[in-house]
Amino acid sequence: MLNPEWATAGVYQILKHPEIEARCGQFSRQDLHDIWDDPDHRSMQDELLELMIKFNLCYPLPSPQGDYLSPQLLDPQQPKYPWKDEQNLILRYKYEFMPKGMITQLIVAMHDYIKKQKYGWRNGVILKEGATEAEIIEIYSQQCLTLRLRGPHKRDLLTKISYEIDRIHHSYPGIRYEKLIPCNCNQCKNSQDPFLFPQQKVKDALHKNKLIQCYQSFEDVAPRELLDDVINPNLLSLGDETFPDRYYQPIQRNPGEINVNAQSNNHLPQQTTATITQEKPEPLGELIPPEPKLPSLFITTSVFIFLMTSAALIVLVFAQSIPPISVAIPIIAMILLFVVAGVFVLRSTGQLKDASTFTLIQKVLTQLPLFGNIINALLKK
Template sequence: KRSLYLLVADSRKEQPHLDYWLNVVELFSENSPLLLIKNELNDRPVQIDESQLRGRFDNFQASFATNLGNPRGRVEVENIIKSIKYHISQLPHIGTEFPKTWIKIRAILEQDNRNYISLDEYFKICDKNGVTQGNSGDGRLTLSQFLHDLGVILHFQDDKKSLLYKTIILNPNWGTDAIYKVLDNNRVKTNLGKFTDGDVSKIWQDSQYNNMQGELLELMSKFKLCYPINNSNNTYIAPQLLDSNPLQYQWNISENLFLRYEYDFIPKGILTRFIVEMHHCIDEPKVWRSGVILKRDHTFAEVIETYHRREIKIRLSGTNKRGLLEVITDKLDEIHHSYERLRVKKMIPCNCAVCKNSQNPHFYDLDKLRQRMANNKPNVECEQPPYNEVNILSLIDDTIGREKLLEKEQEGEARINYNIYGSRVEINPVRGAMEEHQDKQIQVKSAWANGSFYLFVFVVVVAGIGFLGNQLSFPVFCVLVIAGVLLVPIIGALQLKQDERVQDETFLELMKMAIAQLPLIGNMLGKVLNPSDNSQEEEQ
């Protein structure tokens, strides 16, 4: 944030990671400007499709071709420096006026050669230079947060009981170097990321780390680079050093619940961060670099990242699958929201007869399902044979639960209302969000709706036909029988229509289906009611 990025591409190398770094800058920087420097050694041009990159990345500002290995490069570097100065001057915080006391305290901290000081000492510096605790808030903490955001110092204020809250790290590189001394240690690598308090005491034996082991371990945890092993005192795991191959484990494939995330671009570190955040649920030792088995409430969850496919798969088995899935998706969604422009799809499985007990069900994009609901399309077709239609709300209920979609809408937004299984669902057609109302029961407009009315009609029709059988000629009697058979389903459909439990289109379909079941006359009337079918037969 509040930065200018320079990306250097070298003509001696292919550019397989160029796209990765452009995506990383876009995700982490809130659209900070980026300059591309093409270092054309031996005057060999760097082959890059810049027009395509400009179309994909709004923050790609300019590119410069140079050769940093000869005098020509020195001239072109001057142009690069001018562009750098210009784009820095355009950053939103440049030119913002700050109190002179802030500038003075920043200078004092930057000139201090120590790696860290206590919070109390920092407060004394602030008090001495005119930044104090006021009625509207503590100006000293406001300043430390500002300097933390700029990267001048490190001060974490989210937990006032933590060691890092009581410490101001004046030299961020000191903390970073200490962390990499652990991650680059051969013993830690050999142990696949496992280390103990005894290990870090040896690694951080220099005098500059005296009495700071707790703070540095907390700093590693804050950066999501390690976590303590459950029920194991003073032992930690750095998940990025875990074995890349999963352990062998058994899995119950009966009645599994699935969910999947698909990414346009997946930054490295999402799963390792998830593992650190969820370490209290890990079913030790079932964790590896690209996957983890979680356990909670007699339920197991398998979470696996497939980086080259840009996806994370979730599979659950046990008695409380929905509950554990909610915990997992809440944490992953929280991680996703920490990225500025991460484009990710949440995919939920089909629950049709073919897919319900399959280990490879068809998946639907949740946002597209919401769009279908917003456009009054309550069903969707499975893409696996025989292409069954499934109800969208049932898909959502079986996976994440419709309560996840019940969002409070802003006033004045257009809404669509319709009834599904006795629940009134309001949908915002723009955002696709839903609100459900179950307080009103279906209003039945007839005292006969419990079914006795239809039994009475059926008995009357049969008795009437029996009575008239000896009174009428045979052709008239046949017409009467047909009319009697049609009468009962038509009255039932009319009752459903009156109770508003079917829409106009559904009512007409019921009529067509009832008529189509009649011998002889059903075929004749079917051609009249479905002319499109006739035209298809003629074409064939």
Template sequence: MTTFPPALASLTNLTDLNLRNNQLTALIPELANLRKLHTLWLSENHIDTLPSVLFKIPSLWKLGIEGNPLVSPPLELFEAGHDAVTAYFDQSGPTRALAEVKLVLLGHGQAGKTSLVKQLLGEPFDPHEDQTHGINIRDYFVPTPDHQLQVRLWDFGGQEIMHATHRFFLSRRSLFVVVLDGRQDEDPSYWLGHASTYAPDAPVLVVLNKSDLHPNYQFETKRLREMFPNIRGFIRTSCKQGAEGIAEFCAALRKELLAVPMIRTQWPEAWLEVKAELETTEKPFLTRDEFSHLCHKAKVDHTGQQEALVRFFNDLGIAIHFEDLHLDDTHVLNPEWVTNGVYRILNHPRVIKAHGIVPTDRSTLTNLLETPVHADQKASSAPQFTYPREKHGYLIELMRRFELCFPLDSNNTKILIPNLLPKDEPEFRFDFRGATKFRCQYPEFLPPTVLPRLMVRSYRTIEDSLRWRYGMVLRATTSGARALIRADRNRHRIDIWIEGRQKRDFLAVLREELTAIHGDFPNLAVTESIGCPCRDCHEEAQPHFFKYHKALSFYLKKPDGAFPCDRSEEFVPLRKILEGIDGGDLVQTVDEIRDTVLELKHHKDYGGNEWDKVKDLLSSRVGIPGLFQVDLLKLVEKVFNRKK
């Protein structure tokens, strides 16, 4: 369907309308006739503008618009709430296209990201180019027939410790350039995974830089495109040899930049006034009241519009706003001020030598924050920032709230940065015989922050300082159960072994924390697996593993079924597999759900109302330990061949 059927507008008693997965490009004003419309699904179409009459339908409370190239009203307004959208339509004054976009360059240090930026800007190649420390943000202008497109180039430092900060700044409305340099151990999926998990819909260009040094390097284009569908192209460049491939790169980049929907987003002139004021301020941070004052000066008075505006600034890279933080009164931040401040702490030789232990007294923080880490930064053309003493505590608290560190004592006199811990695992005893075994496998990408963040969340239960960069030993406070947790970056997995009493309860706590961390990555693929409880595997540290969701799905269909173990060839009952990590609560709940579904399915008057009862039952049980991350409704629909 490419056009909205006018006949639908005459169905004045219509309450639910599903137009998902069509080719619609526009809606009609006659939609206002549907005064009783309750839900409207428009997802996965080609609609760029929603008419104001849509938001005047009094009964409309659910609107699905995902997967549309929406430019008006701006998507951020929907996140700010219905009142913000209506205020947008009620305002007077002209609007115009934004014509700005954020471009992020990712890659290892010395891959040549800065040299590539300089080629875009027409600057000469420097064979002795210093590595980027923190981030550098520069403007690049692309002429078009209608206007000049402003591109904010974010050049990230490639040092490994800085990868943990990427989730602060990789926003969804961006274009990514992954820069490789052909080193033998380089894995393109690492950087592509960064882009995909933080901004799943963002387009990506992959550049092999320094191609003169690696003329035989081959892209695995087919495999990478299958793993990361948003890849738009692979390009070989050399900034050294006569700017080889740069023209091709510029052409591909221009094509993708002009296709970014955000550049066509219609901004009210009042919003642009706020943006201009913010860009001219020399202050590295604004309080909430100061930002609100800027908005009021431009007559952007609605709180919802102010919230939408600050989200826009965040996506554009003009400013950084951490929505979930209410630290101090700092509201809007210069992104370079933040990243370079955090960088000075993370990369200071004193902190690295201490394996991530940082005293938080005023003297130490002054030393860390008021002195550039590298001497070459003093002469750099990049902005030089100062960090007043009253903001030192703010930066430390920011690092804590974003789970980069945790306190080492109750008085917060020291913090520990897990990413700087020693790599070697210390000596300790652990009894793998009879331990509960659990695994999180990340098929495409294990974000480097998952284990450090789990350590930050679990720091109170770390046993006798048994912590290292890729693992830790925990002891449950009440039961005394012990957990060994290891991250294997090469195999893209996290393994958990638990020994002692109440093992399942301790595992449930750890799974809940991992699930919360995974939730911060919109496109992260994770497979949970359970260690086989058969006689042979029971004694092994590395048993055969069964996929959790698969076992649960089969149990719904056949509760007396069994899976074969690849090691012992013994058939292990599904009930025993599931009870091994979730106990009887999970099995009892699944049994109840299955019995209810069967009863309703065979009811002589089976219909929509009964199916709603099933959905209500499933919704009421999602909080039971063992059921998180499991879409039981989808499983039930598949098992009983029920279509929505």
């Protein structure tokens, strides 16, 4: 198994490099050669680049120089671009909890369709196929992806986009969301704010041979026509038919693998084949997750309180105000308080939001001031 800390360090050297950040994520092979020139990574530059591509951290640009682009570092400012509001096809993916980095993964997956590189930004992108264009924007504060399409082949381009979104969804077992499709009644069909139906509700109405009512115009519309506007019957979207329920449920899948032949490295033995399993592509920091850390302010404050309390207890013992055995009670109480507060901090910061309470307690104990290294060694044994 490839050392994840070693791999993460190599990736961060690129994505946190000031010059690459200044170029909004664009880098060249020469940049990789210059940055990964340390002994730990020099001999495995191709493998690390393959790792970044595999985990949707970058993609090759169509340039003779062979440059690459990491969409996580794109300009956060949405560029100005012409867009006609007539005859748009509008959809939305609404999430119960939206994984971070959905749009950057989609940008990597659909990079061949990007209209112009200047029409990609950190939270959105403009795609183009022939005379048809698609605007995709991630609104994380609203936990949604919004799509607008225009042109003669909106449905066909939408099918390709939906397929890639579904592939990303499949990497997150148990993800919960609704796909909302637009009403096509007389009031909504040319509106930039049409009523949006949950697609599964439309399918349910179709299966029961019922009309469905628009909540803006209160007209009855045919569910078959609603579905035909967004789904090409000959090019069915993977998720729409494989998982007909309202939400995706946890699924079993074979993780992707990257085989890295390590010739010589301080972290890997010679002539070793290492494997990285890709169970859940996520944005940087979650792909090859570093060990969860309590905030330094929390640690510093805890150490200060512990030392001050210990000093006060020692003074009281020497003054014979309290028996020595009584010192253990407040020290144990402080340790318990540190653990409870640390578990709350890790949970609230989302570092281990899906971990069990027992796992959280272990992680907190390993960061216990003065005793953390001893506890960490005992847990590893």
